[in-house]
Amino acid sequence: MVSLSLDEVGAAYGRRRVLSGVSVGPLRGGEVTAVIGPNAAGKSTLFKRILGHVAGDGHVRLEAVRPPRDAIVYMPQDFSAKAALSVYESIILAAKQNDSGWHVSDAKLMRVENIMASLRISELAFRGLGELSGGQRQLVSIAQALVRDPEVLLMDEPTSALDLSRQVEVLAHMHHLAKSKELLVLIALHDLNHVLRYCDQVIVIADGTMVAAGPVEKVVTEELLSRVYGVRARLEICSEKRPFLIIDGLSGPSPSA
């Protein structure tokens, strides 16, 4: 089974260190792990460090069936939509990066279509990328990630531009994929109720360092929210015995300000 552990992982852009001391794991296939923290905390940087796109100290240990280049799939926060490509072509493009032949097999096209259907974006197939809304582009980006058949999936704020029902749909879908295909999913998220509802583990980053990590119900506490976000909030238990968050206001000046 696929597993990922981080040991004192840090990252730097050139000489500028922006991340240090991230240790978790091992995270295992079938688990959804949220990466949370204020803006510019270093969430995207952590993903890039795991991928090796950014250099840094510490160790990233991955056990997967395929080599890391194929096993880890990353969905960046946004992408450029200037290319003269249709949605369908752009997803085929993602699927074809691993093999260099020019022919696109029927099986590949089938796969692209199934994934588009599962994300309910089939009707966008032959629209140009430039004609999409931010939310539609995000769904295309998710499709591009899924079509590469990941073992480990790193998603950087995949729901930031989606409406409420799409957010729920995507997160539920990812949760389901993780459980049914033993996928290891890391998601950078801002909505903590989504974290409570759909994630098993959480990594909290603030100001370039890891503040806490572990099972969601242990880590996400009123004290943590006040410390990391400067937000007064209450954790309640809903009628289905699940925790949820009620926000009362700021507890003081925001620490990131």
Add this chain to the structure above:
Amino acid sequence: MQRHYRALVARRLMVLFGLSAVLLVCLVCDIALGPASYSFGEVVSALVRPDAVSAQLKVIVWDIRLPVAMMAVVAGAALSVAGAQMQTILANPLASPFTLGISAAAGFGASLALVVGVALVPVAGDWMVPGNAFVMAILAALFIHFASTMRGVTVETMILLGIALVFTFNALMALLQYTASEQALAAVVFWTMGSLTKSTWSSVGITAAVLVVTLPLFMRHSWALTALRLGDDKAASFGVNVRRLRLETMLTVSLLAAVPVAFVGTIGFVGLVGPHIARMLMGEDQRFFLPGAMLCGAVILSLASIISKLVVPGAVLPIGIITALVGVPFFFSLIFTSRGRSW
């Protein structure tokens, strides 16, 4: 969806096929036309059965017209492909051998040979001008490339650097022209207008060889190059080594741009517009975009070559003038009528 996609692919192949047919027609017309008035039939028979026609006709067709017509095709193709890949790796619709200063640098190199008689490479005679032009063009391309790898230089800045190069080399050229003899001045002016008339089989052969060597490199990376158009982050997320791909492509493109410019002079329009027409016709999947850009560039320059012989009967106008005067209105009409917007 699958069916729609396959149909799309088939349509693009048809467009490529159609462009090839148009190119072939242009090529034959280009050879048939010229100051010496032979009939179309005579020229064609000289092409198919060179030994069955008069020696004079054979020389005119095989040693004068064919190299010029072929040069229009290969130089147009090379410049257009160079422009296409510059636009791809720099993510900028204005990128082309002309706007990045490569043509201007070549012009300066050529002027050095024509005015001062300085050879930058140890070649003499007919090869001095293209030799100089080539060296300067490559230097300019390498400068742009290494500037682009410096920290803090974004792809947006690169066009500005290119424009700066254009002004620098134009100023240097003006300086040379100011000091030049009347005869040298005329030669420089003629060179900067761009002309195919000096083409020989060797210059055609060299340009074609560069094209043949570089195309497979691009074709091998066609998926990765297409991915680059979704932005560096996205391409990297697909497992593309963005830095290396950009480096390799820029070096290859330098060669592809420098060689034709060295032989035919400043022909600004093809490298910019060929790729745009190809993009409008078939999108940016490099499997189709690359051959499309190549064919569009070849057709444009071949057409320009034909028109340059028709405007003033008995004379051949410099082709650089024609490409701009005829190409720009055509390009405008394409921009205003095309529905797909890609930049």
